[in-house]
Amino acid sequence: MPAGRRIVILRVSRAADPAMSNAPIQLAELPLQRYPATQEPTLLAFDAADQYLLTRLAEEQPAATPLLVINDNFGSLATALALQGRQVHSWGDSWMAWQALQHNLQANGLAAEAVQFFNSQQIPDQHYAQVLLRIPKSLSLLQDQLQRLRPQLQDHALLLAGSMLKHLPPTAGDLLAAQIGPYQASLAWKKARLLQCRRDPALQPAAKPLDSRYPLEGTPLTLHNHPGVFSRERLDIGTRVLLPCITADLGEARVVDLGCGNGALGLMAAWRNPQARLTFIDESWAAVASARQNFQAAFPDRTAEFIVSDGLSEATAASCDLILCNPPFHQQQVVGDRIARRLFRQSQRALVPGGRLLVVGNRHLGYHLTLQKIFRQVRQLAANPKFVVLEAGNS
Template structure:
């Protein structure tokens, strides 16, 4: 846990999951820049809305200053970090009211702090849904590290909220200050994308911000043929499910399996739920938003299908994959298997040896391999 000095005081903040790498902080200078700028604004009786607060730094700082804070985001990990950091700073869990991405905040907002996401579809969806919630003369402050700032983010702000002005860079961060224009009539687009699941008659619908929302990713394409068709009533988990492609094919090939879809993104799990309901009306499955299999009991799964993420927010690495592998080892029943796909350079075969006795390569493509671990 690291100290973070903000305009509202010093906080103790930690990422979730916690990392031993001191370079991986729960805040960055874009957070501090946003807090410096909003401190200059007059006090408001209305709640202040924070959107896409990576690990709760913004909401914690504002709540510690006695402000009424609402937080809105798609990441369960971010929500969990917020809860931990509130507690670490002597604040109750009710100090910040949280809305997940499938919900819409319920107040009128004069001041909004937005961390610009890397997904432009998610940003556009949030702006479309935010606009009706803005009070007259509302101010939206959007922040990002410069290297992660999408070039068209300002255009989306101007199209959906009002005119914006870019700040000077400060410690590699930049703000876009946007003033609400009530005369704009941007309209509302349905941002759900869809495409067929290759080799089937199934359709994959994807809510904004979901991984691989425009087309099937290469890793999933390599893993799909490896899903067996003789599973009976096995307990199957689509771990890090995204739109649910792996679980859907498993369900099509195995009509009697007990299937669970898990992801840390509310939008992803909602997409998987939508796709399963459309593909298999009348059938049931479990849908979980959370930290992988962290709540799973031992011997609770017979087959786990996983195309693990290789980044958390903007940080690239295998820390999340390692966590999912460890959780899978704990959850698998004797004789159970983890089927995982990964880019060759990630070296998952070595990582899996820390947790599993037997590692077998079952498929390969020029850049990806599928491994079975048991």
């Protein structure tokens, strides 16, 4: 924290305690689900930070303009507010979060139009007086959102930012202060904390370019990265281990970069195989935008397909010859192999007979055991002390 900056502790009144009878709508009382749905009782579609945000917001008079919710992990905040009759806009980068919002609106008897959604490559179209923000783990994404949000805020607009304490970046408040106005930090409640600020009309923050670039090793290509994209500062170790396994004998193969991020794997496949037909898929709008920009810059005379979706869930069966995948090992802040297992099952369905899935992962995740339950053949292609590259197929 810069010297001389004072943090004011924001105390939420006792009357607004979520345990009190006059509390705002209780998320635990609503039929809310994560996406993908899970039967694990500890994995909920909301947390204490979501409830804390609703509690604090209940102390404010509703604004005449729509309320904006940013980074609503599973659409729970927007759904709860829409149930109260609020006009709600939602802004985020996750296709899965958007899909969860659609499911939760329907489960609560609301039409999809009850909440207007803007993806991360769009800008919400109102001048907002009230905003709820779930603080993302990526500070570059947070800064980008705040820079683009500020012109859409009314003077003295209220921004309430929430996070679980263990996931709260220590400099998140500094970004709020630099981009919006002085902030106040709340007392902790159920291991959650709020940061509150209002748009200071006298503040004149300088817009900072936040995109990053670095070379794709072994090629003359450059990887351009939007804020929040995985591995935006440097090529991650897992991708680096997988890249040499992408051969130059693919001909006109239909190649999918699954969970593409900035598109490094697909770009290498395209570089080594001038006739290959590429598809880039990710659930992040920013990732797919980065991959599209990188492909178009590298191969201006070639075409490729760019899809924001839940992996290969919408792919035609037997439509892919080769799938390249460096799967995520977490969803939001929950670590595990759930998403990887889902991508593996989708890949098995999407591959042609004789098609192959190349996947890289940490050794301790034991992907070889998971893949052996889905594919008939699994073999190791490469490894280092931390990562292993596996090839899976049904031929």
